[in-house]
Amino acid sequence: MDNIITIDKYDFHDVALEYKEQGYDFLRCLTGMDWGEDGLGAVYHLENTLTQENVVLKTKTTELSDPILLSVCDIWKGAEFYEREIFDYFGIRFLGHPDMRRLFLREDWVGHPLRKDYDFSLNPLRMTNEVTADMTQNIEVLKDGSVIKKREVLFDEDEYVINIGPQHPATHGVLRFRVSLEGETIKKLDVHCGYIHRGIEKMCESLTYPQTLALSDRLDYLAAHHNRHALCMCIEKAMGIEVSERVQYIRTIMDELQRIDSHLLFYSCACMDLGALTAFFYGFRDREKILDIFEATTGGRLIQNYYTIGGLQADIAPDFVQKVKEFITYMRPTLKEYHDVFTGNVIMQGRTKGVGVLSKEDAVSFGATGGTGRASGWACDVRKRHPYAVYDIVQFDEILYTEGDCFSRYMVRMKEIEQSLNIIEQLIDNIPDGEIQVKMKPIIKVPEGSYYAAVEGSRGEFGVYLESRGDKFPYRLKFRSSGLPLVAAMDTLCRDAKIADLIAIGATVDYVVPDIDR
């Protein structure tokens, strides 16, 4: 159970600034909360990137009709999108936030759905199109203490604004960017999320714990195992369950296979987006082999539903070990082929080197973890920072680059495939015998408290924040998406780049939309 420090809402900005100055420069997770009678608030998970120390802060307001908290988006840039999300879900306005719009839901949505008193009947299926506003509003405090709402212009009337998405070949799903252009140069980029928003966090509040597991695979479908691993770990941590050594080994191997799967797809899509259509097929050809391995054991190819609370759904297939070994021997020389056909290409290097540079400070500030963070030189691998499963006993390198451009983001992922192969190689021969499922009660109840667990997903830290009131349903379940901070950084990355660069940046930042929208 996390130790939460409660801070008064009026002092929160100053206290947060103090923590930042002490070195807590990474906002891991920001969760909006509705504590019912106790009011509305937010929970902040902070981490010191040098010492890996964690601290959890919380602040709340008892004002329910127009709740206002202080914004911290000037301290951590990543907070900007998180605070918009909280405004969307809970209606909490953040003072000092430059752009207080909804993030996922329609502008004409009535009410705030994650509040406990939300009435579903207020929002029937609307048959009209959503009007895209060119204005936004923020709130400011005047010197006499009164609060005013201010309107701000996002895009002028004379600006040449084009939509990239929601239906666009290069956005990897239904993400929409509104891009203001000057010739081919991008002047401003505005992200519109929510086209595949399913309200999974809200749905989880009315599902039992084993039922919530079914939804986690559907977040980042290229990190299905990772997502479920985080959720299982969080519930196991809360209930104090120790899973067997065998389960830990299998989970680690599956996670790494999933990572290779995702990185192969990344390679394919990056090639495709840069226009190299042949290399695209190479990645998909080899990804198929992993999917076959998954299918034999879990029965699923994309959505696997394999981990359970306290174990696994089923034991590994009889030929699993042999198939994985065959795959490893096949994959190593194939990687060289990938580099020959794409990485060494002069056009590819011209398109990606020095394009879309994200500085280390920005990466930490946005919380852009995963390959994107490591390409900027930030050692942000959860497997190294907070080892889980059996990552503490395997040898692997954390791939770090310092350039922070598209090419290094690409190389980080290609090198990580090799590291994942190393990890699997170390484990595959010594999977110990043991139980694959801890005996559980028929109805799982998590003791009261709040818990956070994180794994290294395919594209960054994937965290689960669980607040339980001792019921068989979670009181609040928040998924720390690995994609949202990446998308939050897109505007910074794309300023003054070309349209073609936007595609290269989007491809190498490697977001997956269902993970952003949840």
Next chain:
Amino acid sequence: MFDFGIITSWIHEFLTSYLPLGLATFLECVLVGVCIILLYVVIAVIMIYMERKVCAAFQCRLGPNRVGPWGTIQLICDMIKMLTKEIISVRKSDKFLYNLAPFIVILASVMAFSCLPFGRGMSVLDFNVGVFFLMASSSIGVVGILLAGWGSNNKYSLIGAMRSGAQMISYELSASLSLLTIIVLTDTMQFSEIVMRQQDGWFIFKGHIPAVIAFVVYLIAGNAEVNRGPFDLPEAESELTAGYHTEYSGMHFGLFYVAEFVNLFIIAGVATTIFLGGWMPLHVSGLDGFNHIMDLIPGFIWFFGKAFFVVWLLMWMKWTFPRLRIDQILTLEWRYLIPISLVNLLVMVIVVVFKLHF
């Protein structure tokens, strides 16, 4: 070597013996027009089939293989589908320009296509400034693309059209310069003459170093002129969905599609005619027996063989390389290709003046 001119002059005599000269000429024009359009369509179908099979081979796939033997009927089905699809008109578009654009593109393409000499005596337009006419008529195509982008009232289309304008006009320069290099060597612009002068060796061998450089520059510039990968920015599907023809459907889109493939063939055909001897068989001076055997193969087979080889080279390029960015494309042209072509032209002049060629 069989001269196709015998057949054409026989038809001419046959018609004039029954009809007055004016009517006979008119009938011949209609006949030639029908033939060239038929050939145009056949080439387009072959090119599309070839593109699918070649790209499938590069991508570890099979390509079309279900309809007809080796999937050959697939193309016919696709054509029927294309012809029967609805042509959707876009609200708020400039109707006249929107409908005009595909026809300008196809017109430019057909005009350039009719310049190609397919065999001895087998050419439609053959006069003393043939190369000049070809360059002029093929560059009308860019007008069609610009109109398509402007007329469809779509921002993607407009960006695609602008890119296309910048790119095609730029690359026209180095393409023309590299053709000029060979014209310096031949001192004629008539296609039939150019082919005849390669009787004792193709220009790529006769002109050695400058000719090879011109050939490579021409292939790059030609590829860029027909908007094919790695220079397919005007329609870059991962950036602009479909670029200038985003809003076109049915046969309007079909015209763009067909024109793109035949333009590729035209580029290959011109490269074949100018650099690789056109329909002229491979001759090695001194080996008369060998030359005689080569002459037994009909000229149009030589022409199409060479042209499809060049097409294959260009397809190889397209399916291997990633796409360039707009500034890189213009840098490549203005900083590298044009200076290289100019210097190369000068070198060729020196070679010709001092008779350093074979």
